[in-house]
Amino acid sequence: MYTNPGAAVTTAGSTTAQRSGLVLVAAAAAQFLVAFDMSVINVALPDIQRSLHFTDADLSWVVNAYALAFGGLLLLGGRLCDVAGTRRVLVTGLIVFGVVSVAGTFAPTAGLLVTARALQGVGAAMIAPAGLAALSQAFPDGAARAKAFGIGAMCSALGGAIGVVLSGVLTQGLNWRWIMFAGAPVALAAAVAAVRGLPAHQAGGGRLDLPGALFATGGLVVLVCAVIATDTRGWGSPAVLGGGALTVVLLAAFVVVEKRTPDPLVRFSTLLRPRIGLANAIMCVVCAGQFGGFYFVSLYMQRGLGYSPSTTGLAFLPFCAGLVVGIVGSSKLLPRFGARPLLVVGTALAALGMAVFSTMSVGGGFVWTVLVPSLVASVGIGLSFMPLSNVATADAPPGDVGMASGLLSASRQIGGSVGLAALVSIAATVTANSHAPADLALVSGYSRALMVCALLLLAGTVLSLFFPSTVQPTPRPA
Template sequence: MPLSPSVERAYTPSPIPGVGWLRSRVNIDALVLLSVLGCQLMVVVDATIVNVALPDIQRSLDFSTSSLSWVLNAYTLTFGGLLLLGARLGDILGRRSTFLGGLTVFLAASAFGGLSTDSSMLLVARALQGVGAAIAAPAALALLMTRFPEGPQRTRALALFTAVSIGGFSLGLVVGGALVEWLDWRWVFFVNLPIGAAVLVAGMFSLPQTARRPGTFDLQGALYSTIGIGAIVYGLVHAAEQSWSSPVTVVALTVGAALLVAFVLTETRAAAPITPLRLFASVPRSSAHAGRLVMVAGFMGMMFFLTQYMQEVLHYGPLETGLAYLPMTAATFASSQITARILVSRFSNRALLLAAFSAAAGGLFWLSALDAHTSYASLVGPFVLVGAGGGMAFLSLTTAALRGVHPDDAGAASGVVNTAQQLGGTVGLAIMVAVFGAATRGLPASSDTFAHGMTVTVLVAGSLLVAGGVLMAATQGERREPSLDVALAANPSQR
């Protein structure tokens, strides 16, 4: 598939000997997709795969109950705080080099985590995993944007990216449950090594280098954005652990908000801003970021409590819990592919997003009918509805968020997409923990009490998605994309 002229000029040949010969004999598009999707899979799976291993980790490394949550939060904090900085590094140093470098840090940290002998060592490893993910993830999405020009080819690639992004959450629970049950908790970290090695090799042979951009590095903007987003993430994490009225929560959120305001003001004056504000000039693009934050907030809040519900109330094992999510994963993949091939050419982005948010919200409202005696059969219908809505929504949101972005801004745009997703998960968890606490306060600890608290949280999550659907109806346009099948019929050589 030929690159657009503006993109092709941005590439330089790979310095690895023999790559030119290899490229003439393999499907480079497939290897690029393997690299990008493999990286995204590891980054997303790592947010959930550790969940089911937490009890074993606590016993093995003598974590206290209060410190155990930082096995998750250390990753969240560094990943969320450094995303915009990581995106800018790709623009300055070249996206291929940044992608491979970030992935190498992530894999080294994974090995370090699996070899941990005490709690401090594991927390350092988790923080370093977040650093590597923050560097690699924006570069991966930017490489996908520049390799596949806007239109049906990018829609197909983004459909697969969407399926991996959403399906990875439930896949992490399945894989984590299997590894803990059959092997050892350390394998939730070691499993990244063979996958990452394959991604590194594919990336080294398929990803051409993008040209470095001249100019100064926006150190002030990088400092404000990194500390500001980090403070917001920390404040939300602390709110979920303690309370919204905690002095630490209030101070962290206030400092974070103030630094982000300073960041915006800095970017209006910077010669080479870390995040060009022109990325937010488009209303549909900006609302797509808001829609992603809301959708992820609803999803993560649901999965956090539903996972506990299946284990604590329905008494599923870790592997059973992960397998229970497979209907949602299958619906997500099918929905994203059907949307890419058929629906994008028949319906406007506004109509697709309204339908997607409505379907996902309907699934969450359906889940609110659960109680302490629900059978698994009652979960399948809501799971399919939520997965179908998510697959359609995330593809449409990603397409809207990246539409019209110049190749020079691909890294920054990808960083914003990833930041919205990361903040959405943190915001959703903090809100749902507060809602669950309010719904169960004063009630005796029991399966019925937990089931009651969970049904209230999914009602709130569903209401968030209703609000997101209203926002999409008000801000998204009537543009339709050509479907993949239409494009291939017009140009069979792209098959």
Template sequence: MPATVMTGTRSRPNAVLTIILASYLMIVLDIAITITALPVIHTSLGFSDTTLSWVQNAYTLAFGGLLLLGARSGDILGRGRMFILGVGLFTFASLAVGLAPSAMWLVGARGLQGVGAAILAPSTLALLTANFPEGTERTRAVAYYGAVAGVGASLGLVLGGVLTTWLSWRVAFFINVPIGIAMMLAAQHYLVESELRPGRFDLTGAISSTVGMTALVYGIVNSATAGWGDPITVTALAASALLLAFFVFNEWRAEQPIMPLRLFASRERTGAYAARILFLGAMLGFWFFITQFLQGVYHFSPLEAGLAFFPMTVANFVVAVVVPQLTKRFGNGRLLAGGLLVTLIGMFWLSRLTADTSYVTGIALPMVLIGIGQGASLGPLTASGIAGATKEDAGAASGLVNVAHQLGGSLGLGILVTVFAAAGSAALAAPELLAVRVAASLTAGTLMLGLAFVIIIMLIVLPGVVPGNPNPQEGHT
């Protein structure tokens, strides 16, 4: 079936890129804003200490569990249609969150936001892949996409602090409504509908992947509060392992798999997925624990804590916008390795903090390095995650990039919270104990980044310079 323009208007690359980036930014900002607003939501709606985590967990479970199904839906039903559906659900759910009269209402609305994000996120990257051919155009588009992921997270902490302190946490969710409506209208005008691919859903794969991913994310999330030895945690992780193993077996034999295993035939893509999991685990831990440190040790307000991330945000943005030029000069793999190395150095420096650490020398300066490294890493990581994927596999490849992103954040935070809880002595005063625990968690995050760096060197950089190998990054196992 030939591709059709949704309203008969020819697609314009800059307009398409703006729509994609604005929609993805809406997701990234929402996650960061929620983290900043949690303390106020806690008291505003009467959450208990244990139920408060479900403000984030409901979203994460729905988002992570449904990503592969959302990606496959775009391939069969049309990425433009699924993009509009995802934006619509996310926008409606944002309005419901902002209007929430009770804790249960808010948790349910956050879950619906996660469903919308699971449809929207893979659609944005798949549309980017379809609209920008490999080469200079795609490098530029993916660099901006990566910049949104990094800058949006930092900016969200600042924006969340400003809105929560000066107006209301509800306003932070209401701002998604006009943005979402504008994106749906613009999408109808500018986006070209993808070529529909007749077929049926891999129902067995969809159920096993969705339930398996949900069990995995639930087990990780539960471990952060109950511990890795908790029976519920162990049961969830064991069920996840069985379901995901069955899922892989099903994908190997399915005629139209929801996740084609041929995607892992590329060293570059496989390395990018693994490194993204580790990178996001370290980075989410960084945002989570440094926010606590700034408020618990320095006694910053939510606004001051958000503004404290500004050096990182500026450095991230400056580097991210020149990634296309840097990619031309150094190549995607070398730039990615360099970005990871700078992030690693910044994280190691930051992990040396104590309760007496100066903000400028112990926090702001390493944040600048982390911002530079993140700006240079996320775009190339995304580019490697979709490199060489055919049009038929664009949705699945973009779905896997987002799965790695979400799973990495959940898994990494679960591990780092365990490290946090085990560090320090109860004899220490509260600020000193918090500082010791944050430092231990950031040290573990440094190790994650070190492993990501090794993976990129071994699977992407070194194979790329083997003499006589014309295409070492594609089609090898």
């Protein structure tokens, strides 16, 4: 009987493409969920406080519980991908995230809602690095990798922006509980795609570095706690300074342990590779500027321009559009020009947009105060965001891809959290020292903080100038 070998090859290729497509769906959804859940809760906080009778002091834990669990466990989640397998970590994290989101929707008390938010952070600390690792493994090189990471970066960036949009719309139109529920269907659908797309037996072996995990998680948790404490205490308070000192001690112990263990949580030889190290540094400052920009612009639209929560959310749609343009453009340009030009131009545009934002005034017009800087900054962030996610894992050895993904996720989260806390402190200080009327003083604080956001993004431009070239020269004909 005659067998057509071409048909077998075609079928195998079709199956491989289908599995890669499922991996892309799962990974992109994971990146969307992590960013979405960081931004979607903020506008709903007043409604949550009234519904569950939070005190003013306790309300911040709706945000902080998530940030503590997420920021503290990211490195551990990344290394688990290398030891236990990317599929196992991604699917487990998505299921945890989805189930806890449903449970948190029906939380009857403040304590149970805070617990649900902390468990969401645990799930996010697994799916953020696992999503990047899955992309890196399914799309190892070439234009397909650039396109896949472009889609992942777009979903991540849009998750943060859409979170702000839906936060206002759902809170005002329905109920704050829909915000907790919103991510559950996405998480469970992504888990199905990951099960079908990723290979079942993918564990890389080795042992999990438990002492290193303890010191790294402890150091990051203490750091985030110290940053959170600045909301109610000054940066020079004993609690904040003590937390900073304890962070240094724990992370120093972590470095010592990592240098002595054969299976470290972080392999410093990988971290110190130029593209990986610089990508993490640039991601840290870019996210500090981006998170700060989201925060202060949303406050300005409500308190400086008098927008309602839903109008504020809709006003972020141009920012979403700019992100799409920037990320689609970077996906097409990266294989041709490499990462450095995109990073330089992207961070410079983002810095320019934030600088224009900083010229805000009470009662300013939408076009020049919000629309124009939104488009400039968002296109710049889109141009730079995808190359960072791509190159931060491209140079990692196969056994360290999960670790590299966890490092990049940690750089993003810690940069955003620490940067935002510092910027809030700067804005509060400027407002407190102003002798202008209350609304003018408030907006002057936002303006100063946004100028610092612009300087952070400009620091990313300077770092990008030193980024190694990622384009191989075309060989000359003989």
